[in-house]
Amino acid sequence: MTGPASSPATSAGTRAERRREQVRREILEAAFECFAEQGYHHTGIADIAARLGMGHGTFYRYFANKRDIVDHVITDVIDRILQALSAENAAGAAATLADYEAQSERIGRALARILGEDPRLARLLLFDAPAVDDALRERVLDFLETAVTLTGGYLSHGIAAGYLRADLDVEATARGINGMILGTVIAAQRDPAAASQERMSRAVRRLMYDGIAARG
């Protein structure tokens, strides 16, 4: 229910191939749960197999090794987040500031839904994956960078459309905005109350549009 589940094409191929694909996804799901709940290093292959009631030797028929599966799990997590984002994006659709605000709101909600619904997602991505090894840490950083690029794209579009300040340092501002989202996500690790997401969303919007200074 809450684990990773992407690739819409569940079909394709022989019945055996479909079966194989299904087992793969089950293992992926179980691995996600183990990693997210106990951490990568505290999870044994046997734990993953046990969760599915299968022999742990079977695991190696579907994934090369432990490192391999964590890679796939993280890929899935990232994909799910990116999908949540792109589902509500409509790239450069916002034509006015109001549009932009509404779009930001939708994106925020989508993120809140997916990440708030299952705090293990963020925990795994932010707190476990980077510690696995250099390569995986880089992948997480890449993802964050991608998110910055995405946000930057929206900002650039807004500037072109004239409803955002022309003198914005797009990249730096995008980093700032994404940082606020990151802060929200991390805060949700402690207090996953959805309400908090509402508050955060409002506060961030106020900050971005009104500034924090008192009107002189």
Next chain:
Amino acid sequence: MTGPASSPATSAGTRAERRREQVRREILEAAFECFAEQGYHHTGIADIAARLGMGHGTFYRYFANKRDIVDHVITDVIDRILQALSAENAAGAAATLADYEAQSERIGRALARILGEDPRLARLLLFDAPAVDDALRERVLDFLETAVTLTGGYLSHGIAAGYLRADLDVEATARGINGMILGTVIAAQRDPAAASQERMSRAVRRLMYDGIAARG
């Protein structure tokens, strides 16, 4: 009588005690380096000892076990950051918005100095420590929460002093601001160029005071 009076008493106590304290710090430092470079789980006690050219048994004369030292290392990292913050704080000293901006600027610089100077600090704190175990992840979250409280204190003071909007959601806003700092710190993992810090600082300030919207 007891030898030439040299070494300007780095700490108190006997010569032996000072020596002991120095070795302790060396081990702490070596452990920090190992953890930061290879990660906690890929670091063996032997690695730490080898880095100092000492027998690994010696390690256990100074620290109870591997878990013990990572705790001390993280404590040190957090302390260093908090000191960098408190050095420039002057709690509620800012009387005007200009003061506040200046103070924020100083704090930002201090952070940039300590974290930008040695990117391993942030890497260890954010990307390695949380994966060690639940307790350490909680400590890191505690630290972030402390930072939010600190920022919130500044905001509250600013509201009381009248130079910040009275209707700010202090906690949520503080989370947003700290998130931007976090985004900056994480960005520095990739590009530690000090210049980037400058840019980020400016962009964040613009965002906070002017908003991102074009002036209508």
Next chain:
Amino acid sequence: MTGPASSPATSAGTRAERRREQVRREILEAAFECFAEQGYHHTGIADIAARLGMGHGTFYRYFANKRDIVDHVITDVIDRILQALSAENAAGAAATLADYEAQSERIGRALARILGEDPRLARLLLFDAPAVDDALRERVLDFLETAVTLTGGYLSHGIAAGYLRADLDVEATARGINGMILGTVIAAQRDPAAASQERMSRAVRRLMYDGIAARG
């Protein structure tokens, strides 16, 4: 269908279960030998595994740890001795002094057989197990106490049947008798010659029935 029906079902269960039980017993046996020959503390898990030509990791598939197996080994030793005793017991069957003597004789022979046959049994139980830790020493003392209780039972029966002195201090006398057996067993550590057992048996019988004093 599932292979030729051979191996006359040493125990119940699947073939795998029988195999597992067999390996368990082999490890138990190897451990017994190692402990008895080199002592508990001088025996490494690797020694036990090496004796069976298996990887030492395999050991841990069958026993939780070193302490666990020594417990099982001692349990086995105690069980073997108790079985030797109970095989010849017939609880309170002896109706006359002659019966009683004959029964004692049989019990003595059974003990001599099992303990004399393999002096390592006694060595392990008396000279190694008590040094493992407090709990195991208590188990050995418990066993000796059980033996005293057993002997006491025979004495009580003999008193009730009228062929033993009514004024015997049952418990104390049982301790004395068991002590003599213990002395015999320990003597066998040095000279395992079966003849010695005969001599001891006779001497003890003489002592118990005739006393050591010259007939005045």
Next chain:
Amino acid sequence: MTGPASSPATSAGTRAERRREQVRREILEAAFECFAEQGYHHTGIADIAARLGMGHGTFYRYFANKRDIVDHVITDVIDRILQALSAENAAGAAATLADYEAQSERIGRALARILGEDPRLARLLLFDAPAVDDALRERVLDFLETAVTLTGGYLSHGIAAGYLRADLDVEATARGINGMILGTVIAAQRDPAAASQERMSRAVRRLMYDGIAARG
């Protein structure tokens, strides 16, 4: 108070030598206590030194190594027991059965005093020393054999004097008698109540002189 303390010649030699000898004895005493309370293998050199408040390096100025001191401790224990025995022996003094009984009684009391007073003595000798290594186990067996020889000497004397049965198997009977003493000593490990010693003494005497059979 309760530890090993032999060699009557506390004097002899320089003052420095006497001092040295005193420290040696203190270490021996502390080692006895540690070994008896925690067992040989659970005792570290550091424990012994700590008990005396001295540096553990100092230990090696008085004893070659851990194995060396346990040897001395056991030697001391054995010496103390043998002294307790020889103090009351008067070799072949008993001229009548009554004399012999009285002498046995005295010896029993002496043993009860020294072993009952400090159960750690027996525990160390019987339950720890034999597990140290082959050599020490042999020494303990040697001691038991010596005790048998001693008892055998008394029996031989009694036979020669005519108050003991001429047809006794001296050695075997001596083993039996010593076994009863051993049983008593081991029983005292559980219930060190001195009264029990009285009971045991009486029961053993009854057994040896009257036999256990009812008088027909």
Next chain:
DNA sequence: CATGAATGAGCCTTCATTCAT
């Protein structure tokens, strides 16, 4: 294809012993 028994590299930790001070 599924299984789980076997494997051994690897790592933490202890502690007897040495030796410079």
Next chain:
DNA sequence: TATGAATGAAGGCTCATTCAT
């Protein structure tokens, strides 16, 4: 002579991975 810091051999235990069934 006393000290305790340093050392590293030794050993218990885990777990990812392989492979025969």
